[in-house]
Amino acid sequence: MKTHYEVLGVSPRADLDTIKRAFRQAAKAHHPDLTGGGDAAADHTLKMIIVAYKVLRDTDLRAEYDAHLTFERKRLRGERWDAILQFTAATAVLSAILIGLEIVLLPSLGDWMSKPPATRSIVLRPSPPPRSEPWDRGPEATAVSPSRDAVSTARPGAPPATSRGQGAQPAGDVAAGGAPAAAIEPTTAASFLKRALERSQQGDLDRAIADFDEAVRLAPRNADVYRYRARDLGRRGRWDRALADYERAIRLDPNNPALFHDRALALQQKGELDEALVDLDRAVRMSFSDAELYSDRGAVWLAKGSYDRALADFNQALKLDPGLATATVRRDEALEHKREQQLAGDNARPRQSGVDTTGTLPPEAAPKAAPKAAPKAAGR
Structure with missing residues (x-):
């Protein structure tokens, strides 16, 4: 590890x-x-x-971790030396036993070898009769060697085998239809799904989607198949079809927060931010301890320009998972946008701060009030 x-x-x-x-x-x-x-x-x-x-x-956690690594290295080194010493001791004991047996048995073996051949009892067993039929070689040979009809069928024009070794082929070289065994197409929804996921991981999205189509045809009530296909459709930019798959998956499994989360991300890619927020709110209510849900909802608020709400979601995500990198990056972005917004507001504030904040007249407006009162006095 x-x-x-x-x-x-x-x-x-x-x-x-x-x-x-x-x-x-x-x-x-x-x-x-x-x-x-x-x-x-x-x-x-x-x-x-x-x-x-x-x-x-963290300095303290790192010091504890380094101490743990040092302890583990010492322990492994000690176990390795113990294993070496045990092996050496066992080898020494075995060598001693073999030397003792050699000392005890070698004189008896020498006496036996020095006796004349007439005193030895040798039992000669008759050899088995030769087999004339090349195909009668037991179950192992039967499993490996094909029949004469099979050989002639697999290889048109080839002469039938008449002796041992002629026309024999290893089993499994040729499957039905002349195709290798590994190229046999899957036939069940599970096998299509397995191959589709493998192709998806390899980046072969078009063939993966084709396999997902077959899995959906064979298992139309499986919500996960629609979800996996929707992800690959989204990676290909086919957002409308991906959203249709998410809709089917949610109808089959309406209590799965991951489905609402994934559909919200697809809606966000299409620019439908309000609909994405609705799905993310549902997902948060179902799984309120998932930090990624708050982080993704904050990203939608950030895209809408609601920086306070975005910061609230990012802070909640980091409270649940302080190491969530995306929430940290997004929070910094939201803070930067909010500071820019505040700076823009501060630059525009002197033109309307006198009326909007205090409700009193600005100082330069006081002299202008006297000329307005003068005509009224003249009219009297």
């Missing part, structure tokens, strides 16, 4: 700045939002990166 230093790719003597840079690079390289979707292996790698950074950035 990799250590935290190996996960981040840094030396055990690296300083905090080096660890922070390595964490940002690793988080960007493995985060699904930045790599266009992810799988279970990528999620596991990202979690390991976050845990490693959480330990190594």
Whole structure:
């Protein structure tokens, strides 16, 4: 198992700045939002990166972790030496036993070898009769050697085997229809789903979607198949069809917060931010302890320009998971936008601050009141 230093790719003597840079690079390289979707292996790698950074950035936790690594190295080194000593002792004991047996048995063996051949009792067993039929070689030979009809069928024009070794082929070389066994097409929904997931991980999205189509045809009541197909459709930019799959999956499994979460991300990609917020609110109500849900909802609020709500969601996400890298990056972005908004408001405030904030007239307006009162006096 990799250590935290190996996960981040840094030396055990690296300083905090080096660890922070390595964490940002690793988080960007493995985060699904930045790599266009992810799988279970990528999620596991990202979690390991976050845990490693959480330990190594804290001085006390890092000291405890280094002490634990030192203890484990010493323990493994001690176990290795113990194994070597045990093996050496066992080898020495076995050697002693063999030497003792040699001392005891060699004289008797020499006396037996020195006796004349007439005194030895040798029993000669008759050899088995030769077999004239080449196919009668027991169950093993039957399983390996095909019948004459099969040989002639698989190889048109080949003469039938008449002696041992002629026309024999290893079993499994040719499957039905002349295709290799590995190229046999799947026939069940589970086999199509398995191959589709493998192709999806390899980046072969079109063939993966085709396999998902077959799995849906064979198992139309499986919500997970629609969800997996929708993810690959989204990676291909087919958002309308992906949303249709999410809709079917939610109808089949309406209490699954992950389905609402995924559909919200698809709606966000299409620019339908209000609908995405509705789905994220449902997902948060179903799974209120999931930090990623708050982080993604905050991203939608950030896209809408509601920086206070976005910051509230990012803070909640970091409260649940302080090492969530995406929430940290998004919160910094929201703070930057909010500061820009405040600076823009401060620049515009002097033109209306006298009326909007205090309700009193600005100082330069006081002299203008006298000319308005003068005509009234003249009219009297």
